[in-house]
Each structure stands twice: as structure tokens, then as C-alpha cells.
Amino acid sequence: MADKAKPAKAPPAEGAPEGAKKGGKKKLIILLAIPLLLGGVGAGLWFSGILPGLLGMHPPVEAAAPAATDVAVAPPPAPPVFLDMPDITANLNAPGRRAPLVRIRSRLELARAEDSAIMTAAMPRLLDLYATYLREMRPEELRGSLGTHRLREELIARANLVAAPARVVDVLFVEIIVQ
Known part of the structure; x- marks a missing residue:
């Protein structure tokens, strides 16, 4: 009665919960880092003007610039x-x-x-x-x-x-x- 034996803990096997805890933190960090990385790359492409061009949000550079023959020369301003x-x-x-x-x-x-x-x-x-x-x-x-x-x-x-x-x-x- 006085000597109740406590069950001995078995040594953890490979892939036991202790390893699962460390792997869970790594997965969480990776899952948070990927959207941040993609957001940063997307913002960089957007502000550099590459992404709007790919999405067709502004005309190509060739169409936006007038041809040299279409340019009208403005008369000089009148003197005051x-x-x-x-x-x-x-x-x-x-x-x-x-x-x-x-x-x-x-x-x-x-x-x-x-x-x-x-x-x-x-x-x-x-x-x-x-x-x-x-x-x-x-x-x-x-x-x-x-x-x-x-x-x-x-x-x-x-x-x-x-x-x-x-x-x-x-x-x-x-x-x-x-x-």
C-alpha cells in the first residue's frame, strides 16, 4: 500500500509529440512568412509599374507617346x-x-x-x-x-x-x- 509504484515513462520514440511541437512552430512561421513575402513582391511590382502594365491598366508606352509628326509646336507665350x-x-x-x-x-x-x-x-x-x-x-x-x-x-x-x-x-x- 505504501509502495505504489509509479509507472515509468518510456523514452520518446522518433517522431513523438516533442518533435511535433517544434515542427508546428516551423510550419506556423512558414505559413506567416509566405503571404508577407508575396505581399512584398506584389507591392514592389505594383509601385515599379510592372504589375499595372501586365494587368493592362494603362496603355503601352508606344501608344501613349505621340508620333513625332503629330506633335504641334505651341506658340511662344506673348510678352507681358x-x-x-x-x-x-x-x-x-x-x-x-x-x-x-x-x-x-x-x-x-x-x-x-x-x-x-x-x-x-x-x-x-x-x-x-x-x-x-x-x-x-x-x-x-x-x-x-x-x-x-x-x-x-x-x-x-x-x-x-x-x-x-x-x-x-x-x-x-x-x-x-x-x-
Whole structure:
């Protein structure tokens, strides 16, 4: 009773469960590595442009490139057309006894050469709009590059309003003085 014999373990035979455990881990690693490897190869082929070409997702290079005889030579861009504006001097809107002055010398960049005649004819009205707008500005609004940019945008809008068929592309400041 006191001596109950425990059964002795037999030595593991070849191919026993201990070997099966190690083989199971290897199989699991292989089963995970194969899809990752295939995914990496597929991504490499896709981003290199080989796979879309094989799948017919874009035309072959020969069909995409136009023939040398089909190429039309674009005409060179027209040179810019500039129109000098007369100097504009205006009082700024500021409290106090002495109102600050602003003096602006600028050029208009026009879309076409034909627009210069229209702008020259509309110049008195344009100068009136510019001077009226400048009289309502405060000196703080003209400070910094942001103030200059806002002024430019407002002057372009007013110039395009005055000379309706003509188009002003940009207002180029030669000089801005606030006193």
C-alpha cells in the first residue's frame, strides 16, 4: 500500500509529440512568412509599374507617346504688357490733426496688348476709384507684406471693374510711401 509504484515513462520514440511541437512552430512561421513575402513582391511590382502594365491598366508606352509628326509646336507665350500708372497721393483715414499721406507709384500688367488702349481711356475713372479707396484705408492696414497683398488684390479688382472687357492681371508696386 505504501509502495505504489509509479509507472515509468518510456523514452520518446522518433517522431513523438516533442518533435511535433517544434515542427508546428516551423510550419506556423512558414505559413506567416509566405503571404508577407508575396505581399512584398506584389507591392514592389505594383509601385515599379510592372504589375499595372501586365494587368493592362494603362496603355503601352508606344501608344501613349505621340508620333513625332503629330506633335504641334505651341506658340511662344506673348510678352507681358505693362501700363504705367500716374503717381497717386491720398490722405489716409486716421484720427488726429494731421492725416497721414500715402504715395503709390505702380504699373498694371495687362492680359493682352489690345487692353492698353481701353485702360488708357478708363484711366481717369480708375484713378478716382483708387484715390477713394486709399482715403478710406488706415495706416495700420498698409503695414507688412499682408497689407501690401490686400492692397494689390483690391486694386486689381477695381481695375477689372472699370475696364470691363480688358483684364488686369497684376498691379506691380514701384513705390509705396506712407508719411
